[in-house]
Amino acid sequence: MDSFYHESICGRPDASSKQTTDSKSVRIQPIPTSSYRPTAISSPMNPDKIDEILAFHRYQKDKIEARLADFRRIWAEGKDRDLFAELAFCILTPQSRARTCWPAIERLRRCGLLFEGTAEEIRGELKNVRFRERKASYIVSARNQFTKEGQLSVRSILGGFSNPFAAREWLVENVLGLGYKEAGHFLRNIGLGEDLAILDRHILKNLAILGVIDEAPASLTKKRYLDIEKKMIAFSKEVGIPMSHLDLLLWSKETGEIFK
Numbered sequence: 001m002d003s004f005y006h007e008s009i010c011g012r013p014d015a016s017s018k019q020t021t022d023s024k025s026v027r028i029q030p031i032p033t034s035s036y037r038p039t040a041i042s043s044p045m046n047p048d049k050i051d052e053i054l055a056f057h058r059y060q061k062d063k064i065e066a067r068l069a070d071f072r073r074i075w076a077e078g079k080d081r082d083l084f085a086e087l088a089f090c091i092l093t094p095q096s097r098a099r100t101c102w103p104a105i106e107r108l109r110r111c112g113l114l115f116e117g118t119a120e121e122i123r124g125e126l127k128n129v130r131f132r133e134r135k136a137s138y139i140v141s142a143r144n145q146f147t148k149e150g151q152l153s154v155r156s157i158l159g160g161f162s163n164p165f166a167a168r169e170w171l172v173e174n175v176l177g178l179g180y181k182e183a184g185h186f187l188r189n190i191g192l193g194e195d196l197a198i199l200d201r202h203i204l205k206n207l208a209i210l211g212v213i214d215e216a217p218a219s220l221t222k223k224r225y226l227d228i229e230k231k232m233i234a235f236s237k238e239v240g241i242p243m244s245h246l247d248l249l250l251w252s253k254e255t256g257e258i259f260k
Contacts, residue, residue, distance in 0.1 A: 045210065045211040045212075046209065046210055046211040049209055049210050049211070050210055050211075050239060053206075053210065053239075053241075053249065053250075053253070054239060054241070056249065056253060057241050057245065057249050060248075060249055060252060060258070061245065063258055064244075064245050064248045064249060064252075064258060065245075067248060067258050068191075068194065068244055068245075068248075071188065071189055071190065071191045071260075072191035073191070074086065074189070074190045074191055075155075075190045075191035075192055076191065078190070080146075080151070080152040080153060080154045080155055081109075081114075081115060081152060083152075083154040083155060083158075083190055084114070084115070084142075084143065084146060084152055084154050085105050085109060085114060086186055086189045086190050087142055087146075087154065087175075087186050088105055088108070088114060088139045088142065089101055089102055089105045089186075089189070089260070090178070090182045090183075090185045090186040090189065091135055091138045091139055091142060091175075091177040091178065091182065092104060092105070092126070092129050092135050092139075093182065093185065094130075094131075094177075094179075094181075094182060095130045095131065096128075096129045096130045096131075098259055098260060099259070100128045100129060101129060102260065104125060104126050104127065104128075104129055107125045108122060108125050111125070113125060114139070115143070115152070117140075118140065119133075119136040119137040119139070119140045120136070122136040122139055122140065123136035134177075135177060137176075138175075138176045138177030139177075141175075141176045141177075142175050142176065142177070145174060145175055158187075158190075158192065164187050164192050164193040164194075164195065164196055165196070167183075167187060167192065167193075168180065168183045168184055168187060168193065168196060171183035171186065171187075180199070180220075180222065180225045180226075181198055181199050181200055181220075181225075184196035184197060184198045185198045188244070188247070189260055194242070194243060194244035195233070195243045195244070196229070196243070197225075197228065197229035197232045197233070197243070197247070198247050199220065199225060199228055199229070199232075200251075201216065202250060202251050202254035202255065203232075203247060203250050203251065204216035204217065204228070205254065206250040206253060206254060207228065207231075207232060207235075207250070210235070212228075212231050212232060212235045213228055213231060232246065
């Protein structure tokens, strides 16, 4: 069994959040005989690996549900500034560590630059974030995109879409710095995109291990992204792990934590 199955859940790393972490390592034994039988997926599946992920899901399910409840609360109770902070976080994440990007967003909020700073001022706070000059300009552009009559209006704009897939399309087409992965990540993190795939390298690697896809592609066109998303949705239904759980499950399997 892979050694990176850990017991760990991480909340939002700010002063007002409650955070639970357990460094204790957990090893899950594979089910002795394969209980999984593929039916609907056309690509060759890996029953042993699927049994392992089903066991890991049983172990992580409550922690994943708790994290998803945190995300849903952001949409239910958060202000437009909270929603925009999550958007800015997802703009920073490409080719950068989430654990580096979120503290940068917190710094920008504390000093007021996230909502009022210039691209140059924002760039100065993006320490250890790759492509910080470009991403700082993307944050300012997104802020302008979501400002109506001098006020951030993230909620009213996103609330106008009939479903998260339509919202994602609009984000990809209108917000600089957002591809399908980042747009889906943002919507999931504010409780609106639980059925969307967030295809980063960790997820793609594990989908290949499970046999959902033949291999993890080096790059993704729109067509390829949506094709893999369909396969992931079909796999999710077949094995009985909700899409929202599957993303966090595979991410935690690879990184050892449930974060954002």
